Amino acid sequence: MATIRDVARLAEVSVSTVSLALSNPGRVSQKTLERIRTAVAAVGYVADPLAQSLARGRSKMIGLVVGNVGNPFFGDIRRELENYALEHEHFVLIADSSGKLERERALVEHLIGLKIAGLALAPSSFGPDYVKFVESLKVPMVCFDQKVAGIERDFVGSDNYLAGAMLTEHLLQLGHRRIAFIAGPQHMHTASERYRGFMETMASAGVDVNPNYVVDGQFTRSAGYEAAMRLLIQPERPTAILGANNAVALAALQAMQELGFDCPGDISLCMIDDVQWSNVITPRITMVVQDTLKLGGIIARRLLHRISTPDAAAEPPQDFVLAPKFVPGNSCRRV
Amino acid sequence: MATIRDVARLAEVSVSTVSLALSNPGRVSQKTLERIRTAVAAVGYVADPLAQSLARGRSKMIGLVVGNVGNPFFGDIRRELENYALEHEHFVLIADSSGKLERERALVEHLIGLKIAGLALAPSSFGPDYVKFVESLKVPMVCFDQKVAGIERDFVGSDNYLAGAMLTEHLLQLGHRRIAFIAGPQHMHTASERYRGFMETMASAGVDVNPNYVVDGQFTRSAGYEAAMRLLIQPERPTAILGANNAVALAALQAMQELGFDCPGDISLCMIDDVQWSNVITPRITMVVQDTLKLGGIIARRLLHRISTPDAAAEPPQDFVLAPKFVPGNSCRRV
DNA sequence: TCCGGTTATCGAACCGGTTCGATTTTTATC
DNA sequence: GATAAAAATCGAACCGGTTCGATAACCGGA
Numbered sequence: 253m254a255t256i257r258d259v260a261r262l263a264e265v266s267v268s269t270v271s272l273a274l275s276n277p278g279r280v281s282q283k284t285l286e287r288i289r290t291a292v293a294a295v296g297y298v299a300d301p302l303a304q305s306l307a308r309g310r311s312k313m314i315g316l317v318v319g320n321v322g323n324p325f326f327g328d329i330r331r332e333l334e335n336y337a338l339e340h341e342h343f344v345l346i347a348d349s350s351g352k353l354e355r356e357r358a359l360v361e362h363l364i365g366l367k368i369a370g371l372a373l374a375p376s377s378f379g380p381d382y383v384k385f386v387e388s389l390k391v392p393m394v395c396f397d398q399k400v401a402g403i404e405r406d407f408v409g410s411d412n413y414l415a416g417a418m419l420t421e422h423l424l425q426l427g428h429r430r431i432a433f434i435a436g437p438q439h440m441h442t443a444s445e446r447y448r449g450f451m452e453t454m455a456s457a458g459v460d461v462n463p464n465y466v467v468d469g470q471f472t473r474s475a476g477y478e479a480a481m482r483l484l485i486q487p488e489r490p491t492a493i494l495g496a497n498n499a500v501a502l503a504a505l506q507a508m509q510e511l512g513f514d515c516p517g518d519i520s521l522c523m524i525d526d527v528q529w530s531n532v533i534t535p536r537i538t539m540v541v542q543d544t545l546k547l548g549g550i551i552a553r554r555l556l557h558r559i560s561t562p563d564a565a566a567e568p569p570q571d572f573v574l575a576p577k578f579v580p581g582n583s584c585r586r587v
Numbered sequence: 588m589a590t591i592r593d594v595a596r597l598a599e600v601s602v603s604t605v606s607l608a609l610s611n612p613g614r615v616s617q618k619t620l621e622r623i624r625t626a627v628a629a630v631g632y633v634a635d636p637l638a639q640s641l642a643r644g645r646s647k648m649i650g651l652v653v654g655n656v657g658n659p660f661f662g663d664i665r666r667e668l669e670n671y672a673l674e675h676e677h678f679v680l681i682a683d684s685s686g687k688l689e690r691e692r693a694l695v696e697h698l699i700g701l702k703i704a705g706l707a708l709a710p711s712s713f714g715p716d717y718v719k720f721v722e723s724l725k726v727p728m729v730c731f732d733q734k735v736a737g738i739e740r741d742f743v744g745s746d747n748y749l750a751g752a753m754l755t756e757h758l759l760q761l762g763h764r765r766i767a768f769i770a771g772p773q774h775m776h777t778a779s780e781r782y783r784g785f786m787e788t789m790a791s792a793g794v795d796v797n798p799n800y801v802v803d804g805q806f807t808r809s810a811g812y813e814a815a816m817r818l819l820i821q822p823e824r825p826t827a828i829l830g831a832n833n834a835v836a837l838a839a840l841q842a843m844q845e846l847g848f849d850c851p852g853d854i855s856l857c858m859i860d861d862v863q864w865s866n867v868i869t870p871r872i873t874m875v876v877q878d879t880l881k882l883g884g885i886i887a888r889r890l891l892h893r894i895s896t897p898d899a900a901a902e903p904p905q906d907f908v909l910a911p912k913f914v915p916g917n918s919c920r921r922v
Numbered sequence: 923t924c925c926g927g928t929t930a931t932c933g934a935a936c937c938g939g940t941t942c943g944a945t946t947t948t949t950a951t952c
Numbered sequence: 953g954a955t956a957a958a959a960a961t962c963g964a965a966c967c968g969g970t971t972c973g974a975t976a977a978c979c980g981g982a
Contacts (some may be wrong), residue, residue, distance in 0.1 A: 266932045271970060281930060301700045302641045303968035306937050311637075321681065322662040322863075330656070330683060338690075343697050344974055346656065347680035348665060354674075362678050365636045366701075528657075529862055532840050534869035568782045590938055599961045606940060616948095616960060638938035641967050 290309030332548025416449025432490035469500030536581035667883025751784025767825035804835030811835030871916035
């Protein structure tokens with residue numbers, strides 16, 4: 253590998269001039285610039301990003317840390333961030349914490365050790381320690397998906413209260429009253445907001461919520477399956493189930509199919525968040541989806557703004573909350 | 588941030604001794620080791636990975652480059668690699684090329700600029716130029732998924748010929764003769780092998796393949812949808828469709844549903860590769876799946892072997908080809 | 923021609939570690 | 953107690969860049 257000293261020798265200038273010429277061509281005379289360019293081409297010089305980062309104290313990389321890259325929710329976000337970053341000569345490094353707090357911490361710290369220019373983080377936890385940890389990170393960053401109380405950073409996400417409320421209202425309009433809710437872990441902002449959307453919409457419609465109809469699905473497939481089973485074996489079954497996320501709702505669908513219930517004939521079902529291939533799932537689930545493309549765009553723009561504008565660090569953190577979209581299916585029937 | 592010089596000063600030893608003590612505690616006297624450890628703790632010293640990588644010429648990071656991290660196929664592989672790497676104090680950086688050759692090249696080169704210790708690569712292209720590119724990478728590496736002719740590197744993947752043959756044989760046993768095949772891009776090894784498995788199994792069963800029954804689905808959802816439509820509008824329709832991957836098969840299912848065909852009543856369907864939530868798709872698709880967990884384990888072990896065994900570079904590249912598994916569904920009927 | 927003010931280039935220090943040959947200290951042997 | 957061998961420690965060079973104050977070259981104006 254050719255180094256900057258090789259270039260300097262060949263162009264017969266000092267190393268510092270080469271460095272200057274490469275990072276700021278305007279401040280070097282036309283003649284030397286050309287000599288340097290020729291030399292660069294001749295030896296095939298490419299700056300070592302590692303050495304650059306060490307010397308500059310910052311690299312051209314952006315870290316994207318999520319709990320599960322396989323989640324299609326992250327697909328658009330990743331793509332948008334990558335494309336936008338690339339336009340600004342930055343690279344995106346993805347790190348997957350598998351939802352584990354300790355691993356997330358290790359990954360983030362490692363990335364920061366790499367002197368990443370910025371960080372897009374989907375928080376995996378909450379609480380004072382976690383808040384302190386995130387706020388201790390001295391890097392331009394944008395949080396997304398999960399709003400964590402106390403973290404004073406830019407946040408990009410969807411209106412989860414609205415998401416829960418929309419589907420609840422939809423079921424109410426179809427005449428349902430015995431509506432069950434498979435909830436997520438309440439310490440998660442998304443989960444508690446969706447729950448709140450459900451409860452308050454029911455309340456303002458004057459419909460009592462049977463406590464047995466609210467079960468915890470942990471946002472996971474397995475817990476959602478159990479929770480759904482618990483709903484389905486009750487003597488007075490709900491006429492509709494609202495899954496707080498895709499995993500618990502589809503687990504409920506699976507449970508219904510296994511027990512022989514027809515959806516929507518026996519029980520209606522709807523959910524928050526899409527999955528891949530949802531349109532070949534029978535019945536097509538009525539859902540409310542997040543505008544992942546737009547979310548990704550905002551995350552990317554905001555993060556790169558903070559990165560490239562030197563005094564953006566002073567700008568106060570801002571929340572960007574997008575309304576979700578209603579996508580009708582045929583999994584909910586009028587009663 | 589505390590540097591190694593701070594530690595040296597506090598422990599009253601030279602910088603080189605600190606460095607030695609930290610990387611090779613056995614070669615330092617007990618007394619100084621303790622003094623150094625105390626000093627490290629006192630100033631909260633953590634070695635700068637960037638500086639380490641620059642000095643050593645190699646980092647503790649492993650690159651994982653794939654065409655689409657969202658593909659569940661990569662889920663297990665990523666997880667296995669991450670876990671195994673972590674046990675050996677390595678970190679995995681994921682980079683997504685979105686299937687674009689140019690971006691893959693840029694990402695790989697950037698990662699190598701970062702002096703990654705090893706690379707797990709799912710090749711996205713083929714041909715002499717590509718082979719030359721991959722072979723020019725002077726990094727311990729393991730290729731997986733797509734076997735590229737000419738690349739002399741470790742390879743881990745599934746027996747795609749067998750995958751195609753198994754499903755073909757299954758359909759033949761059920762009495763099907765008019766079997767259609769939605770193929771992938773033939774320059775891809777996986778696609779051509781699956782195709783070969785289909786064709787040769789048909790041939791050895793003495794069944795002619797109607798040329799109109801073999802259509803190109805490019806392994807993508809949209810092309811697969813078109814291809815399926817082309818099959819379904821033929822006057823003499825096939826009685827079964829074999830999708831060369833999950834995307835084209837499910838696109839075919841969608842097409843069938845939209846046109847009003849019943850699966851498996853009117854047409855049977857089976858596919859290679861699983862998708863998430865396949866068990867809530869109606870009908871449950873009969874398929875052949877890869878043992879992604881085992882694939883991931885082999886990739887991880889092989890790569891870390893090459894990384895940590897200094898003279899493993901001399902070991903000739905090896906192919907690891909696993910047999911896929913048959914997973915019966917109810918999308919194929921006897922005729 | 924001389925001078926003040928730009929503009930171009932350079933040298934040296936630095937980023938934060940590693941490595942290796944040289945030097946000093948310790949230990950074992952006679 | 954002298955001496956060779958082994959163990960511990962050190963200094964300096966190096967990895968490959970950036971940055972900044974200092975010097976040198978250049979320019980127009982008096």
